[in-house]
Amino acid sequence: MSSVPRAPLFLALAGLLPFLWSVGTRYSDDLYAWSMANLGSRFVAPYLQLSYGTVILAFMSGVLWGFATKAGGSKAAVAYALSVLPALWAFFMVGGGPVSAGMNLIFGFLGLLLLDAFFQLWGLTPRWWLALRVPLTAAVIACLSVGVFL
Numbered sequence: 001m002s003s004v005p006r007a008p009l010f011l012a013l014a015g016l017l018p019f020l021w022s023v024g025t026r027y028s029d030d031l032y033a034w035s036m037a038n039l040g041s042r043f044v045a046p047y048l049q050l051s052y053g054t055v056i057l058a059f060m061s062g063v064l065w066g067f068a069t070k071a072g073g074s075k076a077a078v079a080y081a082l083s084v085l086p087a088l089w090a091f092f093m094v095g096g097g098p099v100s101a102g103m104n105l106i107f108g109f110l111g112l113l114l115l116d117a118f119f120q121l122w123g124l125t126p127r128w129w130l131a132l133r134v135p136l137t138a139a140v141i142a143c144l145s146v147g148v149f150l
Contacts, residue, residue, distance in 0.1 A: 003127070008132060019144070025045045054091075054105070058086070058087040064116075089104070089108045109141055113133060
């Protein structure tokens with residue numbers, strides 16, 4: 001990740017904090033109790049992971065939309081259409097209980113990484129984009145996996 005500019009790197013790492021906090025509240029009774037008392041039920045596992053994961057997939061659709069503005073012709077139409085998929089996935093697939101919602105978020109983030117790769121291949125992203133997105137996606141999937149598999 002040494003090629004990633006500092007501002008996007010630090011902001012992206014800060015974006016992992018809600019996922020990490022959710023894992024912490026799952027395994028620490030004290031952190032769970034403190035969060036419930038001071039932050040409320042929206043800020044503990046599994047709700048935090050699922051709601052924040054949904055928000056991030058929608059946010060990443062906006063990022064891809066921004067990249068699509070760099071494309072021209074038929075490639076632009078395809079890029080715009082692909083850019084809305086993460087938000088639509090989150091809207092239609094996240095629900096039905098914490099395990100199925102978490103699993104669908106995992107699939108959503110894997111699909112997003114595939115879209116990131118296509119957009120990079122098409123030259124629409126910064127050169128450092130995948131150097132940032134691969135480890136972030138791995139961390140997000142690891143956190144979501146805690147809620148799904150453990």
